[in-house]
Amino acid sequence: MAKSKTAYVCNDCGADYSKWQGQCTECGAWNSLSEVRMGATARAKPFAGYAGAGGGEVQTLAEIDLQALPRFSSGTVEFDRVLGGGLVPGSVVLIGGNPGAGKSTLLLQTLCHLATEKEALYVTGEESLQQVAMRAQRLGLPADRLKMLSETSVEAIIATAQRLNPQAMVVDSIQVMHMADIQSAPGSVSQVRESAAQLTRYAKQAGTVLLLVGHVTKDGSLAGPKVLEHIIDCSILLDGAHDSRFRTLRGNKNRFGAVNELGVFAMTEQGLKEVTNPSSIFLQRGEQVASGSVVMVVWEGTRPLLVEIQALVDDSHFGNPRRVTVGLDQNRLAMLLAVLHRHGGVLVGDQDVFVNVVGGVKVVETSADLALLLAVVSSFRDRPLPRELMVFGEVGLSGEIRPVPSGQERLREAAKHGFKKAIVPFANAPKGGIGGMEVVAVKKLSEALDAL
Numbered sequence: 001m002a003k004s005k006t007a008y009v010c011n012d013c014g015a016d017y018s019k020w021q022g023q024c025t026e027c028g029a030w031n032s033l034s035e036v037r038m039g040a041t042a043r044a045k046p047f048a049g050y051a052g053a054g055g056g057e058v059q060t061l062a063e064i065d066l067q068a069l070p071r072f073s074s075g076t077v078e079f080d081r082v083l084g085g086g087l088v089p090g091s092v093v094l095i096g097g098n099p100g101a102g103k104s105t106l107l108l109q110t111l112c113h114l115a116t117e118k119e120a121l122y123v124t125g126e127e128s129l130q131q132v133a134m135r136a137q138r139l140g141l142p143a144d145r146l147k148m149l150s151e152t153s154v155e156a157i158i159a160t161a162q163r164l165n166p167q168a169m170v171v172d173s174i175q176v177m178h179m180a181d182i183q184s185a186p187g188s189v190s191q192v193r194e195s196a197a198q199l200t201r202y203a204k205q206a207g208t209v210l211l212l213v214g215h216v217t218k219d220g221s222l223a224g225p226k227v228l229e230h231i232i233d234c235s236i237l238l239d240g241a242h243d244s245r246f247r248t249l250r251g252n253k254n255r256f257g258a259v260n261e262l263g264v265f266a267m268t269e270q271g272l273k274e275v276t277n278p279s280s281i282f283l284q285r286g287e288q289v290a291s292g293s294v295v296m297v298v299w300e301g302t303r304p305l306l307v308e309i310q311a312l313v314d315d316s317h318f319g320n321p322r323r324v325t326v327g328l329d330q331n332r333l334a335m336l337l338a339v340l341h342r343h344g345g346v347l348v349g350d351q352d353v354f355v356n357v358v359g360g361v362k363v364v365e366t367s368a369d370l371a372l373l374l375a376v377v378s379s380f381r382d383r384p385l386p387r388e389l390m391v392f393g394e395v396g397l398s399g400e401i402r403p404v405p406s407g408q409e410r411l412r413e414a415a416k417h418g419f420k421k422a423i424v425p426f427a428n429a430p431k432g433g434i435g436g437m438e439v440v441a442v443k444k445l446s447e448a449l450d451a452l
Contacts, residue, residue, distance in 0.1 A: 075113030084257015097238035261301030292379030296371035327357030343399025
């Protein structure tokens with residue numbers, strides 16, 4: 001490989017130096033120099049379809065070849081859904097998650113499946129080859145075709161990949177990789193950035209699907225520089241509580257498909273198994289439905305998902321009532337409680353309010369507003385809501401019920417699971433109705449409370 005040069009650039013003024021020093025002499029800032037690798041002198045021809053493949057020629061939009069990028073399946077329908085339909089040659093996918101979430105297990109299952117038909121390489125930098133082989137044996141995976149490599153040097157990994165020319169390659173993980181011409185330790189900002197850039201450059205040139213494993217910080221975000229998320233094509237987060245057997249795979253960035261797509265897996269003795277009907281596992285309700293419980297429909301990527309929301313309203317024994325949410329935005333809960341008082345006539349300002357989304361699902365859209373308020377009123381009045389009731393809708397600050405996207409698909413999903421009644425925004429009410437379901441269309445919060 002061609003030798004690359006390094007420089008030290010000031011983050012404040014942009015001045016560059018040949019070696020590191022504590023203070024920038026141009027602007028006077030201390031500890032502002034960061035190591036930057038300069039581009040290599042020799043470059044291979046990039047893989048067709050990506051930046052640099054056109055040789056720098058100027059083209060109009062009409063002249064660009066619009067042939068579809070060939071995809072191939074990862075062997076798991078839920079994984080393909082999050083990826084946007086499958087793996088794209090030359091793409092770089094970054095998978096993050098908490099320790100023990102199942103990142104290595106999912107990728108090992110995927111590579112073992114791909115190795116039966118394609119050339120695949122699994123590079124491990126954190127575990128020994130014996131540990132990976134023991135996991136594959138425990139999961140009952142085919143182990144006679146997958147190529148394994150235990151290495152942390154990026155130069156050695158690329159040299160091996162150029163010799164084997166795999167169609168899919170896993171690097172576990174990017175935080176332990178290092179390059180010889182960078183002085184900082186593995187895991188530092190410079191090492192992570194340049195190692196990811198070098199591996200990405202190889203993937204684009206060779207047309208290899210590159211799957212990177214990334215660590216997360218204690219707040220759940222991906223560790224390393226923010227530019228790491230800009231380099232890669234797809235960023236996926238594997239999440240799941242340690243006391244739950246279910247794992248959710250959510251796409252945060254995808255250049256080849258929709259973002260916020262959700263895949264659900266179950267952790268079993270044979271590894272991660274896909275859940276084809278996620279709504280069924282999040283609706284495991286008891287025979288007697290208590291007060292404060294209602295079912296809502298959220299839109300995850302390209303499909304509806306039925307989840308149960310629970311609320312508990314209790315007398316506060318302190319001067320400052322508590323507002324606790326699990327799976328929802330706590331600030332939005334405080335805002336909706338103010339709307340409930342002003343436009344619904346229900347005062348819970350002196351009550352502790354606890355809200356939970358069952359199953360560990362994180363709801364980020366506003367369609368859960370109406371269901372949240374109805375669950376709060378149900379718990380506050382100690383009046384259970386009907387078991388066959390389903391609710392969705394956005395609540396505005398003036399008390400109006402605003403429509404949400406894909407209302408028809410949400411109602412059909414609820415009807416498919418046996419719900420008989422729905423309270424929805426007026427603009428989302430179907431003109432022809434939904435077979436076997438009574439749809440109550442409301443325009444204001446007061447109308448929704450009267451409908452109960």
